[in-house]
Amino acid sequence: MRLGIIFYVFLFVSTNTWSASSDLKPFDFQIESNQPSNVTQNVACGFPALETSSDFAVFAAGAYAGRKLSFQIDQSGHEATQIDVAVNSPNKPVVLMLGAYEPTVWNIGWSKNTQILAVLISGYHRQAVAGLEKNTPQLISSADNHGPCGYFYVTDSSLQKLNPMARRVFGKAVNMIFPAENGRVIIGDALQKDTKLVTSAQISPAAFYVKDAPMAGAVGLEDAVRKGILRKATQEDADLWVDSIIQNSVQQDIPPIANRTLLKPPSPRIYNAYVVLKAFTYPAGLYGAQSVTFMIPKGVPRPIGNPGHSAIYDFNTLKCEGGECGPRMPATGSVGPR
Template identity: 60%
Template sequence: MKRYAAWALACLVMASANAGDTKKFDFVPEPGSNGTASPAGCSFSELQLPEKLAVFATGAYGGKPAGFQIDQSGHEATRFDIAVNSPDKPVVLMLGAYEPSVWNIGWSQGTQILAVLVSGYHRQAVAGLPKSTPIINSSYDNKGACGYFYVSDSTMGALNPMSKRVFGRPVSMVFPVVNGKVVVGEPLAAGTALRTSSDTTIASLRDPSAPMAGPAGLEDAVRKGLLRPASAADAQAWANAVAKNTPDSDLPPVAGQGKTAPRAPTFYGGYVVLKAFTFPAGLYGANSSTFFVPKGIPAPQGNPGHSTVFDFNTLACGGVGCNH
C-alpha cells in the first residue's frame, strides 16, 4: 500500500510535465532517427520510481552548433532537440555529450518524464522541462557527484553501470542522434502534437559574458567595430612588410611589369582586427577565417581554431594558412 501511495504521489508531481505553462514543441524528425538544480549526491533519493519504468539514453559527442556559448570552455555550445514519446510507460532520461550542450526537450500527450540524468565533459543544460522535474547535472567541469559520461558507440559500456547506480536498473534502450535530433521512445506518428515548458528556455542558458560563437560572433564583432572585412590590399600589405624585412627577398624586375611584387597570401572572407578582440568559439573547418593584426593592435585572445593570423607586430603567421 505504501509503495502504491508513493507511486501515486510521484505521478501527481510529475503530471506537470503535461500541463501548466507549456507551449507547442516544434520538432521535425530527421530521416533515419527514431522519429534546475541538481539533487544532492548521485541519486534521486526523494523520488520513488515505479517498477514499470523505461530508462532511455541518448546523446553524442556533440549536437548541432548552437551559435553561442554556455560556459567558459571556449567551445561553442551544441544543441540537441529531443522528442519523448512514451504514453504507455513513464520515462527517465540519461543524456550525455562531450561538448557543452543544450538539451531541448518536448513530449507527446500522456508521456511522463519523471527525472533526468544529464552528463558530459563540459557544461550541460536542460531546456523545455518544468522546474519541478528532478535533474542531476553531473559533468567533468562541475565535478558532479556522478562523475561524467557521454553517449557514443565507444562509451556504451559505461551506461548500464551508471543507470543501475542512479535508477536501480539497466538502460531500456539507447536512441541514436541524427543531426542533433532524436525521437526517444515510440516512433512519432505523422501529426503527433508535442509540448514543451517555458520554465527554462534556450535563450536563458546562454553565457552573457562569452562572445557569440562561430560566424555569428565575427559578424557581431564587425558591428561592434572590433573587426572590419579584409581586402586584397591588406594581404598585399602583409606580403610587402614581410619582403621588406626578409634579406633574401630581393626580386628581379620583369619585362613590361617593373619590379616583381611579393606574393600576397590567399584568403577568403578575412578580417582586419581594429581593437582588442577575443576569438569567438567554433572557428573550425568551414567556420575558420583569416585575421590581419595591424601594427599597434594587440594580438587577439582566445582560441583561433583553424583560422590563420597574420600579425604585423611580429611579422609572424600562425595557423593552417601560413604556407599557402
C-alpha cells in the first residue's frame, strides 16, 4: 500500500529566487513515499513581458478533472474540482500550461529556488488559480470565458493541442507533460522527503466559491434534506405518480385503439429519489452515476438550475423529463376491440 507523507514545511528566505514576501506560507502537499478570477486577463494571447528567447522549460500538466469539491465556482451546473500543483524546478525557470475540462481551482506551491515565470491556464469550464503571488503573470483562456487563446485541457486524447499552443504563447514546444492524478501533480523533479514548499496566502481556493450557490452533488442534496427542502421519496410517491397518469388518461375520454396495446405508465425509481417540498435550486454535479430522481408535487414550484442527468417527475404537468422517462411494460389486458 502506498503511504502518504504530509510535509509541513517552513518558510525560507533567500537572496536567490526564493521570495521574501510576507504573504508566503508553508504549502502542505502530500507526496507518496515511492514517488520517483481574480486575475487580470491579458487582452492578447501571450505574455508581452516574457523574453521568449530566454532559457526556460515549458511544462504542461492537468487532467479531465481534479478531486471533487462540495461547492461551485461557476454557473455551469458542474461540480468544482481542485488540483494541487507542486512545482519543483530549482535548476531552471519554468512556464506552466495547466488545463482541465471541468471547472477547476489550481492550488499552486513551489520549492526553494524554483522560479515560475508565467502560467497559462485553460479548460472548457471556469478555471481559477490560487497560491501564486499576484506579480506572477498568468493568463486564463477557457471556452467559458471566450479567452484569447481558445482552450485546451491536458488529457491523453487532447495532447495534440499542446505544442501548437505552447509555440504560440511561449515561442517553444512543451518540454514535458505531467498528468495529474487524484487531484494532485508534481511538476519538474521528484519531491524528496526534505523538499520544502511554499505557497502564497494572497489568494486561497475558498476565494472562488460561488457563495449564493447550493453545495454541490450528494452533499447539496443531504443539506437540502436537513433544511426540509427535500425528503426521500417512498414507494407511495411512485404509486401516486402512476395513479395520476392513469386518472389523467381516463379524464381525457380517449377510446381504445384496435390492435394496439396500451402501456402501463412508468413508475419512478425510488432509489436515490427525492420529493421537492419547497423552492429549490438543483445542486451542481448531478451527472452520470451522481444523477437522481426528483418528484415535484402539485403546488410546489419547479426547481431552478441544472438537474444534469436527473429524472424530473412533475405532478403539475404530469410530464417526466430525463433519461429514465418513457414506456417500460405493457399493462395486462389493456387492448382494444378484437
